[in-house]
Amino acid sequence: SSTGTAELNAGMLSVGAQYTFVLRVTDKFGLSSQASLVVEGVSASVPIMRIAGRGLGGFKRSRSAMLRSNVGLSECAAAGNAALLWQQKAGPALVLSAKTRQSSSLFIPPLSFRA
Secondary structure (H helix, E strand, O other), X not given: OOOOOOOOOHHHOOEOXXXXXXXXXXXXXXXXXXXXXEEEEOOOXXXXXXXXXXXXXXXXXXXXXXXXXXXXXXXXXXXXXXXXOOOOOOOOOOOOOOOOOOOOEEXXXXXXXXX
């Protein structure tokens, strides 16, 4: 397991422009996987969020899965609460856990993914 970070100076992003970043990893056997992230330049101090976890093909159907997020708030907003809501945007429909849908981690029970 390995963790990396890419840092961008806020002045490098144009307000209203969208940037897509793709990270591809290839192992010594030539097998690869990739993940992408779309970032939009904004002028306000908005919450920063990261979703940690595996990319495509990273979950076994017979096991449960946990998607974890890390949310950072500006100093102005840190005194208040942040509302979190996990939603599925694509793929075969899953029933998202009502207990974790509004938390920083989303639990997906075993056998939720189709074979």
